Every structure is written in C-alpha cells, then in structure tokens.
Amino acid sequence: MTTTVVPPGAAGTGVRELTYVKAFNEGLLQCMREDSDIVVMGEDVAGYGGVFHMFDGVLGEFGPMRAVDTPIAEMGLMGMGVGAAARGLRPVVDIMFMDFLAVCLDQLVNQAAKMKFMFGGSVRVPLTITTASGAGLGAAAQHSQSLEAWLAHVPGLKVAMPSSAYDAKGLMVSALRDDNPVVVMLNKLLLGAKGEVPEGLYDVPLGRAATLRTGTDATVVALGRMAVEAAAAAEELAAEGIEVEVVDPRTVQPLDTETIVESVSRTNRVLVVHEAVTFGGIGAEIAAQVQDLAFDHLDAPVARLGAPFTPVPFSPSLEKAYVPDRARIADGVRGLLARG
C-alpha cells in the first residue's frame, strides 16, 4: 500500500501539482520574502534564472543585490558565500553541476564545514549550496555524478537529496533555515516531475526519512531519484505478491538510521539503492549500520545496488547500463528474497 505524506504545518493551504523545480523555486521565493538575509549567488542565477530555472523570478522580485551573477569562479564564489554567511547573511551558493564542486572543495570542506568547530563554536555558517546531480541526460562523466558520499563523509556538512516535488520545496526550506552548511542535490531527471505541493510554506526536517510505501517482505532504502524507481519497482513486485517497504532517507547527512533499522527489523531483508558508484557509497554505511543495529533481524545479507566503478559513460547504451532502474531494483529484491 502507498502512504500519503502529510504536509506538516500546511493546514488550510491549497495543494496543487507542481514540477519538482517549480516547487523548489517556490520554497526559495517564499523564504526570501520572509528573510531578507537570504541572497542567491552563482553563475547565471540572476539574469538567466539558472540554467535549470531554479532561480526564475528571483532577480525580478528581489533585485540585483539578492540575485548575484558571478564570474565562472567556483572557488571564489563558494568562499564568498562562506564569508557572507560568517557575517550573518544566509547565502545560497549555486554550483551549476555537482561535478563542479570538485573545483571548490576547499571552501566547502576545509572552510564552511569546519569553521564552527575550528573556531570553538564562535561562528555560524548558514550557507545553502544548491546543485544539480545525477546521470541520465547523456551529459557524460563531468556533468552527471552523484557525490553525496563525499559530502556526507565531512563532519559539519548536511546533505539533502529530494526525490519529489514536495520534498524539493520542503527540504530547501529547511536548508535555508538551517544555521549549518547544507548541500541540496536536485536530480536533473526529476526537475520536470510533477507532484502535489502545498501552496504555503512548510518544511521537511533534515534527518527524517520518508516511508514511501509500507511492506512486509523486504525494505528498499533508496536515495534521490532511486526512491522514485524503487516505488515503481515495488508496484511491479506487488503484482507478484511481494510487498516491499520503500524508505527514502531524504537526507544522507544526517541519516535517519532509526527509520531504516525499524523497517528492517520488521521486513528482515534490505536492499540499498543509489545511483552513485557502489564502492564506498552511502549504501556501505547503511549496510554497516544495519548489521550493527539489526543483525539479529536479518534473514539475508544486506544487499546493495549502485553504479559500477567507472566514470559516468556517455553513450546511451552504456549510460542505461550504468544507472540502476526499476527493473534492476525489482531483480535485486527477488534475489534478496531468494537468499537465506
């Protein structure tokens, strides 16, 4: 069966269908109306509205001091965000493609993430980093990665991976309200995906998973767009009489281990799915936590499904083979049920 996610604090507001990117954009604009410290900075975020329409309307409504086009200079841009955040603004730094984070990791990893700790707590870094991630557009090895495991490994950062229009808005709102650096990974293939979104301002707390579907035979923990694929796989499996519970962690740092473990303790089997490479991915962390906290409940080893250990390939035949999809998730669940 499918469960409905009840929008907290959204009572009395209309719910309508919006695309994922429009929902994100609405959350940003609503927060900017509430809080004049929020400033958007990045490449083509102002005049052009962002290459993915993430920032449509920001310049028009808030003017050039709150929608700042910068040179193509990610290190400078990220550092500017860090400095502005340390001085009390709440900057949104857009890194157009997640792959480009590699150009400015020092400012994110060595500065933003550590500043509060290194300074003995005397500073806050309320910085939101938005970035487009994920494969499937034929964008090849430098415009397609999902690097959440890198970021989740760094103490001081938070990482959100919305899988629906509802979460794209709610997680962005939480990121903007958080006093820590938060990376919001928008999945490129989901930008146009529609979903029900309340008109009013609401948040989706960072660190609280969503159970997209309840089931008794196995748990699939799936990140980002893989949660959508996992839900579809669950529909397919239901026709075979297999009831799968689908858990979308929604943020990988912090990670809602409690919800995952609670689910696994009922279903006794778990498959973790992400589109990042399997080796060293978040799946490895989840597998380790599950075996530590729910070992006695497991009827089979924790299974993982991710990308092979290669850069994201270009050719459609290769890229299709690279990213997990609903068919391979369903196969993974069948394999999981055949074990133990």
Add this chain to the structure above:
Amino acid sequence: MGSATVTSEHTSAGERLDPQVVLDLHRRMVRIRVFETEAGRLAEQAELPGFLHLYVGQEAVAAGAMSCLRDDDQITSTHRGHGHAVAKGAQFRPMYAELFGRVDGYCSGRGGSMHINDLSIGMLGANGIVGAGIPIAVGAAFASKYKGEDTVAVPFFGDGASNIGAFHEAANLAAVLRLPVVFVCENNGYAEFTPQAGHMLLEDVADRAAAYGMPGEVCDGMDALAVRETVQRAVDRARAGDGPSLVEAKTYRYYDHQGVKGLRKPYRTQEEIDAWKARDAIELIEARAAAAGVVSEEQFERVWAETRADAADAIEFARASPLPDPADIAQDVYTVMQAPQ
C-alpha cells in the same frame, strides 16, 4: 628597498610624525614581537603541541594596516596569523591558551595556532589553507555592502598565495562586484622555502592588480608608517564605495617557515637575513621618533615592559587552563537547530 628614510622626522607624505600614531603603531608591533618571541620559546621548550608559524619580522605590515581599521572592519588571515590577530586587538590570554590547546583558548582548544579568530573584533580567522581566507574576506565585504555598512574587509596573504586560484578568483569577484576589499599581500620573499624568483616572474605582486582593473601599490613593509599611509588610501577608497585595491608590502620573516630555526638545509643566506634585520621595523620607528623628538625612550620602554608582563601573565593563565574533556569532542561540529515540532 629605496624608500628607507630612517631618520626622517616626516612621513613619506611629508606630514610631521604624530606621537599618537607612532605610539599606536609601536605598541601593536611590540605586542606582536613579544607574543611571537615567547611563543617561539615555548615551542622550543616543547610546551606547545602542533605547528607554529611565527610572524616576527613582518610586524610593520599588520600594525600599519590594522591601524587604519575599526573593530567592525573584517580581516582574514593566514597560517602565519598571530600578528594579524594581535594587531587587530586580540588578547594574549586566550591566544596563548589556544596555542596550548586549552579550554580558555580562542577556539576552546579545537583550532590551535592556525585557526585563531575573534569575531568581536572582526578577526574572521587565521587559515591553514594558503589563499583560502581571501575569498572569505570578499564574502565579508559583500555582507558589508549588502547591509549598507561602511565597513571594509582586508584579507592578508603572502607572495606565495598570490599564485593560487582563490586569490585570482576573489580579486576578480571583488572588482566586478565593486566590493570594499583591501587585498594586502605581505611579500616576505618566500613561498615556504621557495624564493619569489622561483615561483613567479613578476617582481611586484602589486602588478597583478591591473589584471582585475584595480589599483595596485607597493610599500615598504618594514616601515609601519609607510604601510599605514598606503593601506589608508586603499581603505578610504573602499569605504567610499570605489571598490577594491591591492597593497603589496615588501617584508621579511626572521624565523623559519615553521618554528624558530630551520631544521634542514638553509635556503636563505645569513647576509640576506642580516640585511633585513638591519632595517627592523620596531628599531626603525623608535629611531625615527627619537630623531624627531616626538616620543621618549622611556615611553617606548614602558610599552615593552607592559607587554612582557602581559605575556608572562597570559602564559601562566594558559598553562593553568584545563585541557578540553574528550567527552566533549563532538561539541560545535554543528550549530544545533531547534528540534522540529
């Protein structure tokens, strides 16, 4: 170094020496010299954990620049950051306590020498990554402009850092966004152990300003008055909304890149070191003031004595401060948000 008019009773702008200015610069420099000399001694006695990058020799740069700034002006610093913190007004007690890794340190023992900060006086942190403070200062300047303040931001960095991408990106950003930034390059002639001629073909880092459409000016980094005059012009420009500038101060560090004495083969000649020490910034200002008769020897001596007493007190304070409790190791990794309802 052609501008060393050691005995002039006038500034290079032709103004008569102002005793208040002289005493202010002198006090800032003496505080740095004493703080760093004592820190070096503690390190040699193996009392301090970790790395120590000492600022001795370069005092005129921090003192001259900081004398142009207010508490609400922002600076970012480097791995060699004690001098900037002291000149901006940081206190000896929490500084030494941090070097000792104690709970009363500026970073509660979590940062150490390379992360000393004091936001109450606009000190946005030393930094362990070469060049990393430069874009952060640009962000601080963005915040100033956004809030409509007349504050300025001053990133300090070395000749070595002027080669790193973060400097060039930050300089261009500040220029194109017309932000109130004064880039202060302390050219001490070496990127760690590599002499300037081995890491850039330019003689003057200030020439790099032209690439970003901003003024660049060279000054004598052993002459605190010259630094002050040059930085003041850039600060005035920034406060007036006319955008960033680059100031290069030619200076020298007396100690090694890290610690007090070089542990391996020498990379600088004794003649070179002696030549720079002959133009020592503190001796220079004391001699000029004496020649002009504007500050007495006793006044200078009092500053030295007070500063030494301050350092002695602070070192005792630091030694007595407790080490952090390992049970608190995860403290301040995140700003704790109110639990969602």
